[in-house]
Structure formats: structure tokens, C-alpha cells
Amino acid sequence: MSLQVLSVASEAVPWVKTGGLADVAGALPAALAPHGVAMTAMIPGYRDVLGRLGKRPRTAHKWPDLFGGPARLLAKDGMLVLDAPHLFDRPGRPYGDDAGHDWPDNWRRFAAFARAAADVAGGAAKGLRFDLLHAHDWQAGLAPAYLRFAPVRPGAAPVASVMTIHNMAFQGYFPAEIFPQLGLPKQAWAMDGVEYHGGVGLLKAGLESASAITTVSPTYAREIRQPDFGMGLDGLIRSRAAQVHGIVNGIDTAEWDPARDPALVQRFDAASLAGRAANRAALEAEFGLAASEGPLFIVVSRLTWQKGMDVLLEALDHLVWLGGRLALLGTGDAALEAGFHAAAARHPGRIGVRIGYDEALSHRMQAGGDAILVPSRFEPCGLTQLYGLRYGCVPVVARTGGLADTVIDANVAALAIGAATGIQFDGITVPALKGALDRALALWHAPEDWQAVQRAGMAQDFSWHRSAGAYAALYRRILG
Numbered sequence: 001m002s003l004q005v006l007s008v009a010s011e012a013v014p015w016v017k018t019g020g021l022a023d024v025a026g027a028l029p030a031a032l033a034p035h036g037v038a039m040t041a042m043i044p045g046y047r048d049v050l051g052r053l054g055k056r057p058r059t060a061h062k063w064p065d066l067f068g069g070p071a072r073l074l075a076k077d078g079m080l081v082l083d084a085p086h087l088f089d090r091p092g093r094p095y096g097d098d099a100g101h102d103w104p105d106n107w108r109r110f111a112a113f114a115r116a117a118a119d120v121a122g123g124a125a126k127g128l129r130f131d132l133l134h135a136h137d138w139q140a141g142l143a144p145a146y147l148r149f150a151p152v153r154p155g156a157a158p159v160a161s162v163m164t165i166h167n168m169a170f171q172g173y174f175p176a177e178i179f180p181q182l183g184l185p186k187q188a189w190a191m192d193g194v195e196y197h198g199g200v201g202l203l204k205a206g207l208e209s210a211s212a213i214t215t216v217s218p219t220y221a222r223e224i225r226q227p228d229f230g231m232g233l234d235g236l237i238r239s240r241a242a243q244v245h246g247i248v249n250g251i252d253t254a255e256w257d258p259a260r261d262p263a264l265v266q267r268f269d270a271a272s273l274a275g276r277a278a279n280r281a282a283l284e285a286e287f288g289l290a291a292s293e294g295p296l297f298i299v300v301s302r303l304t305w306q307k308g309m310d311v312l313l314e315a316l317d318h319l320v321w322l323g324g325r326l327a328l329l330g331t332g333d334a335a336l337e338a339g340f341h342a343a344a345a346r347h348p349g350r351i352g353v354r355i356g357y358d359e360a361l362s363h364r365m366q367a368g369g370d371a372i373l374v375p376s377r378f379e380p381c382g383l384t385q386l387y388g389l390r391y392g393c394v395p396v397v398a399r400t401g402g403l404a405d406t407v408i409d410a411n412v413a414a415l416a417i418g419a420a421t422g423i424q425f426d427g428i429t430v431p432a433l434k435g436a437l438d439r440a441l442a443l444w445h446a447p448e449d450w451q452a453v454q455r456a457g458m459a460q461d462f463s464w465h466r467s468a469g470a471y472a473a474l475y476r477r478i479l480g
């Protein structure tokens with residue numbers, strides 16, 4: 001019989017997405033099915049999600065009072081949605097208002113979500129049975145802690161859990177005053193419980209309590225043992241090193257398939273790379289860029305410090321000087337948004353900027369761009385370089401985290417054996433990035449090498465199959 005796993009995440013495609021977590025949480029259930037794992041995803045009932053649930057979802061469970069109001073568990077198409085209007089039915093975004101301020105009650109919203117998930121995994125909802133709970137990021141971090149410290153059925157065999165870190169920078173840290181309201185027993189207030197630097201750490205609680213920890217690439221799993229990357233939790237990661245696993249993300253190869261993608265002006269594959277030209281011309285028109293002999297770089301990213309966007313800004317004059325152009329799509333820090341607008345004004349026809357979130361445009365950019373820039377300071381896995389590889393858009397990436405694990409640098413040896421798939425550089429500094437751009441231009445001016453790199457990237461298998469198998473094996477190991 002299949003293993004029954006409850007996946008608990010604050011976002012999942014196609015329902016709600018602010019970043020890569022949604023891609024992964026959305027893809028895992030289908031990816032795990034061939035490995036004998038029946039995964040059910042549980043997400044919060046944000047207003048948009050409820051609006052799109054359609055008619056007559058089944059009510060699978062009710063809580064008369066879940067952290068201050070009634071709540072229901074809705075089941076629809078194999079997915080579970082926590083309908084708790086006092087926590088999730090409001091305008092704005094999943095974690096904050098439209099102006100970008102976090103909701104002040106985020107601790108309560110996600111403690112309730114985690115409590116409900118632990119209840120469901122523990123067998124509270126009639127007809128739903130689970131062998132294991134898989135929690136993603138801080139928003140689900142308390143779920144393993146509830147299973148450990150306050151199970152719905154005290155005395156029953158504890159439900160096993162996995163805690164996945166998609167980004168160590170977001171830890172869900174709240175003041176100590178919330179602790180008495182979490183419904184956890186006193187012994188949970190401990191170094192190896194939820195206490196963290198005198199407050200409550202939601203991700204920390206999950207990392208201490210889960211049966212195993214995963215992160216989304218082997219290199220990041222190693223990096224977070226170091227203070228620079230562990231961001232305060234490196235000691236914990238070192239102490240649990242035997243239970244920490246790096247499993248690289250896959251991508252949805254049906255959604256991201258240049259031979260079938262409905263968003264593209266012209267579809268193509270590795271044998272018909274010339275088909276990219278029409279996509280490139282369309283992209284130039286869309287971004288107001290002048291045609292040129294040089295490569296068209298793209299960026300699809302949150303505009304943040306993590307993504308090295310401040311460093312990129314400082315390298316843009318060099319990029320243009322080299323004969324390159326840039327089309328950028330992203331949202332994030334106001335100062336960075338303003339900086340990219342200013343760069344576009346300084347280099348009309350050379351730099352085009354679109355501030356916003358646009359899924360279809362991101363597909364057109366991967367199809368029409370020549371190279372994608374990912375100069376992240378840290379990157380647990382990264383998905384946009386994987387989309388780039390699949391679309392023949394050569395990744396130029398920092399050698400960190402999942403970027404180090406998924407791109408093969410076009411050094412002389414790798415080029416000689418046809419293995420190179422992109423360009424990597426060390427250290428997120430302006431000179432290092434400029435050096436990478438110099439190398440990209442040199443490769444661009446050797447068209448045979450460039451195309452070999454494109455084709456080698458497109459030949460890689462980044463489907464979920466292997467990684468889903470690794471998750472399935474981990475679940476089985478935990479359950480003995």
C-alpha cells in the first residue's frame with residue numbers, strides 16, 4: 001500500500017505562489033505517486049484560494065475554535081485547504097498587506113495552520129490517515145513541534161515528520177510573549193524545543209522536532225553548517241548533521257517545455273534552436289530593446305539582497321559596454337526597483353525593465369533570452385537556472401547552493417568534452433560578476449561552443465523523477 005504523506009506548505013501552485021516554494025510544494029504530489037507515495041497537500045484558505053475552490057468542497061473536519069475562531073478543513077481534488085476566515089480571509093498577499101507590511105498576526109496564522117496540520121496528520125479528521133507529515137519552511141515549522149510535544153492522540157505512536165528548508169533567511173522569529181498562546185506544554189520552551197534567542201523560532205522548532213531535515217540541494221545542505229549561511233541555525237544543523245539531507249529540486253517539465261509551451265511565439269527544441277530567434281525578436285519588441293549582435297541577458301527574480309541584485313546593478317554599465325542587453329522582470333526592494341528603472345533610463349534600447357509578477361512573460365523570457373543571470377549571494381536550489389537550461393537560455397550563476405549543483409561551468413575541460421552547460425563565478429562582487437560577463441561574451445563570440453553549451457543544458461534531466469525517488473526513500477527510511 002502507498003505511504004500516506006501530508007505535505008504542509010503556505011503556498012503551492014496552481015493555487016497560490018510568491019516564490020519557488022510554491023513550485024516545489026505544487027509539484028511533489030504528482031512526482032511522488034510513481035514512487036508509491038500518496039501525498040496530500042494542505043494549504044491555508046487565503047481569500048483567493050477559497051474563491052477558486054469552486055462549488056462544494058467537502059468539509060473533512062471542523063475546529064470550533066482554532067486560535068480565536070472557527071475553522072474547517074476543506075477537501076477538493078485530493079487537496080486540503082484550511083478555511084479559517086479570522087486568519088486567512090482578508091485582502092492582500094499571503095504574508096502581508098498590499099503595501100508589503102507583514103501581517104502582525106502571522107505567528108497566530110501559521111501556528112494555527114501548523115496545529116491544524118498536526119491534528120490532521122495525527123488522525124483527527126475522519127477518513128484521513130497519514131504515516132508522515134512533511135513541513136515546508138517556517139510557516140509550517142510548528143507542525144513537527146505539535147506532533148512531538150502536543151499530539152492530538154497522546155500515547156499513540158508519534159507521527160514522523162520531515163522539515164524542509166527552502167530558505168534559511170526566513171525563520172519566523174517572534175517574541176517570547178506568544179509562547180503561552182501556542183498551546184504547547186512548558187517543556188517545549190527549551191533549547192531543543194521552540195525557544196530561540198529568548199523568543200520563539202518557528203523554523204527552529206521544526207528543525208529540532210522533525211525526524212529528518214532536508215534542504216533543496218546538497219551544496220546548500222553543507223553550506224548551512226557554516227555561520228554565514230546558517231544564519232544562527234548553523235549550530236543546530238551541525239548537531240543534527242546525520243539527519244540533514246540535500247535533495248535537489250526538479251522542475252515541472254510539462255509546464256516548462258519549449259516544444260509545447262503555449263506562451264511562446266515559436267516553439268523549439270534542441271534540434272531546432274533557430275526557433276529561438278522569433279522569440280528573441282518578440283522579447284526585444286516587448287522590452288523596447290534595439291536589435292544588436294550581442295547577447296540578450298535576462299533576469300527573472302525577486303529583487304533582493306539574496307539574489308545579488310545590488311551587485312548586478314553595479315555591473316550593468318559594463319554589460320552594456322560589452323555589447324550586451326538586459327531584459328529584467330522582478331519585484332522586491334523599492335530601492336532596487338528604482339535602481340533598475342534608472343539603469344534603463346540611462347541605457348535606452350539596451351536595458352528594459354518590467355516591475356511586476358508575470359508567469360507567462362517569464363516563459364517568453366527564457367525562450368527569447370540568450371543567457372539568464374543568477375548572481376545570488378546564497379541560493380538553496382534556484383529554479384530559474386533550471387528553466388534556463390531547459391530553454392537553451394545559458395545560465396550565468398554564482399557558484400553557491402543549488403546553482404553550484406546544477407550548472408556545469410564552461411571551463412576548457414568541460415567544453416572539450418561537451419559537458420559545459422553554463423558559466424559560474426565565485427564570490428558575489430562586482431569584479432567577479434564583470435569577469436563572468438566577460439566570459440559569457442567570449443563564449444558568445446564562439447557560436448559553435450555557445451550552441452554546444454545550449455544543447456548540453458537542454459539535454460539535462462531536471463524532471464522530478466530522481467528527486468522524488470530520493471524523498472520516497474527518505475520517508476521509508478524514517479518509517480523503518
Ligand SMILES: Nc1ncnc2c1ncn2[C@@H]1O[C@H](COP(=O)(O)OP(=O)(O)O[C@H]2O[C@H](CO)[C@@H](O)[C@H](O)[C@H]2O)[C@@H](O)[C@H]1O
Nearest residue numbers: 019020021166301330356357358359362379380381382383
Ligand atoms: N517577477 C516574476 N514574475 C514571474 N515569475 C517570477 C518572478 N519572480 C520570480 N518568479 C518565479 O518564482 C520562482 C522563484 O524560485 P527560485 O527558486 O528562483 O527562488 P525563491 O527564492 O523564490 O525560492 C526559494 O525556494 C526555492 C524552492 O525550493 C529554491 O529553489 C530557492 O533557492 C529558494 O530561495 C521561479 O519559478 C521564478 O520563475
